[in-house]
Amino acid sequence: MKRMIMAGILGLAAAPVAAQQVVTYPFEGTFGDAAFAVESAILDRGLVIDFTSHVGDMLNRTREDVGSDVKLFEAADIFVFCSATVSREVMEENPMNIGHCPYGIFVAEREDEVMVGYRTYPEGEMQKVQALLDGIAQEAIE
Secondary structure (H helix, E strand, C coil): HHHHHHHHHHHHCCCCCCCCCEEEEEECHHHHHHHHHHHHHHCCCCCEEEEECHHHHHHHHHHCCCCCCCCCCCCCEEEEEHHHHHHHHHHHCCHHHHHHHCCEEEEECCCCCCEEEEECCCCCCCCCHHHHHHHHHHHHHC
């Protein structure tokens, strides 16, 4: 009985504390303009884009293969990058923050609306990363 109670407690302790949310901002312009604005805002901070994930293309290309006829996005890209400075700061506070790296900002077009967004991060030191992402997103939509 004690083992079952302990297993239950450990199981709860291993559960995620809070689900991540997504922050989005509308972009007045085309998908291509938004993608260029996000890319420029990232590069203007001296950061390097490690990878651009063309999620929209993949979802559109494979929708029939997975038995769907739903077109989720006209276009959607995720720009994946890291900041040596911010990453070091948050990982020196908690090395397990490595699990949040790299960071991403997405651009998506859905139902004739273009948006720029990113996922939120936990309270505490990871708010430094969220502030970086929000600054990039805000610059891109200006």
